[in-house]
Amino acid sequence: MGKGEKPWAVGILGIVLFLIILTLGSPVSAKEVKLGVFGDVTGPIAFTAQQFWKGYSDYFKWVEKHDPIPGVTVNILMEDTGYDPKRYLPVLKKFETAGISAGYIMGTMGTMTMNDELRRLKIPCVSEGSGFPPAIEPPGYIFLLRPLYPDVLTAGCIHFMDLWKKAGHKEKPKVITITWDTPYGRAHIELGEPWAAKYGFEVLPAQLFAGQPSDLSTQLLRAKSLGADLVFSNILEGHFAVLLKDAKRLGLQGKMQFCGGSECRGAEVVKLAGDAAEGGWSVNHFADWSEAKNKGIQLGMQMQKEFRGGVDYQTQYLMGVIPARITAEAIRYAAKTFGPDNINSEAIYKALTTMQKIDMLGLTPDASFSPTERRPFKYLNVSKCVNGVWVKEKYGIEVPWLKPGAK
């Protein structure tokens, strides 16, 4: 090194260059948040669950592409649980080992089977499993995404009673349940039917069916012989289509009203039941594809065009967007409040119980949980099938809170 040269300056310059290269070469790494999806994509609720999964995964793809959560990348782990109680616990253990911060459960069986273990592990899960009220009473780590199934019956009864009284009837209307013999199908009976009796209905004995029926004449003829006025069914689209078709064939339409639960308002009902779907009711809490000006519906269409190549008007697709939206907003809130690096199951739990009026883009009313409340929707809608399209019949029916154990 010659005279006049400054070796320390070269050293400093080297260090500065090194730091610049280091900064440019390594982008700020985003915190990875893992979510576990207990996907019942095979088994008895496969069709419904697959639509949930499409809606759920598409929404997160959309978030990543168009509205990313600052400092966070979401990694969704999905396992097929097949609505099989033997699968839930091993999958939960797998997710626990993988370090998930939150989860999504697609059915009542999963909610029921994992409720206690989720409380122990303190992993918050949004859940479609409204057929198991003990999951939220006392409040734990299950956050319901939809009304409890007894609520669905009460909304149908309230609306029917209004019409019954307006029509000038003095006698008690008779309500009968024709439903699927599963925890989901029967979930409204325990709390809902005693409430209906107190509300002024004569409650007829429930008629159950097993498996995937192709004919429900026996149950319908029983309803006819008992003089039912309102038939309530907490069933899936395919079941409801069979029920409506058989009712039409037996000449029961117009003599009694058929009201289905959240899963009964969908394109499949119209597709399978044809004209027989006309006049059918569905009690639900979310928007319909026919509401073209609804922001959530527009988003649903945009997502399907972008990720699926075309719009498939499946109701359950929208229902899959709802848990994704709630979870994404909770992560966003947690990232803002606690910092991206501190997002874990506790932070998401705190976010879910703190956030109020989550903007659901019009897909549902704004959702709110709290430390003591896991039931975000207290106002329900009744939709009616008119000319092959589900349209608004009565929106915003306030439903009572039927606590488990309190009859």
Place this chain on the structure above:
Amino acid sequence: MWRPSGIFNKSYIEDRAVIRTRAQWTALVVFLAAIIFFPFFFSNQYILSVIILTIITIISLQGLNFILGFTGQISVGHSAFMAIGAYATTILMTRLHFPFLLSFPCAGLCAALVGMIFGLPSLRIKGFYLALATLAAQYLIHWYLLHGGNLTGHLFGLSVPRAGIGSFVLTSDRTYFLFAMFMLLLMSYFAKNIERSKVGRAFIAVRDNDLAAEIMGINIFKYKLSAFFIGSFYAGIAGAMWAHYLLRIHPDHFSLMDSIWYLGFLVVGGLGSAMGPIFGAIVYMGLKELVSMITPFLGSLFPGISTNIFSGLALIIYSLVVMVFLLFEPRGINRQFGLFKAYYRLWPFAY
């Protein structure tokens, strides 16, 4: 029975021993040590959980093996007998405040008594008709558990206390694995010994020809009911283990489909053998996991047909496996295992 060269029995005790050679004793000790240390070196909770559920299924299948495999009586209500065990241990612990050590065997006994009652028709009918009678057990028990009021938890099932002795509670999968493995060894030991006893031989005689057995002086009334008693006891124990592991029970955890698959996979494992239930349960639970892993993958690969085919893939594969075994190896994996053992013992000689 093939024995290693040079092994001779010099007494009845040696003749009756299950473990005969020093090599077998060594293998047993190594196996037991491996079991005890396995959960402490193996931290994968998922695998541990699957193993625990497999062990529960093995014990249940061992029970069914007594009824179907040894005695030749069909039971389509085995899952319901598991439910009795699960509910019995829960109710005894929560309502009557029994300690786990007492409620657990009582659960087996309750299931055994209920099983024996539903086994009564076996004295008059058999085959298809007995299947229908036990099918009634499945439906009646399921119905009762759903409509049993507060006792059975209405539609929501029951929350189950953890298993434990005194202040030692089985809170982790590791401790539960050790408990489950202990139960498996105990129940397998009893199963193996019952099979080799006078009772076991009477069961087999009833299965092979009940008329001939009766003429030979075997009380078929007693032995058919005994088979249902023992088989349902095993089911009850398996049900109680299920309950204490999941910590929540519901009638739908014990479905008719489970009863049917238990029958199918007992055939796959090998009817009427001590190893059959072990092979059957491993194949059943292994397939369950395998199908669950490949289904989402296949669904994403062929999205157009996912709803129609892949949603029922598990049922298709289970059915195919059972059919293939019924057609090509009705004596199950156990026979192939026996052939392999015989070959291995003679190796490198052909005969």
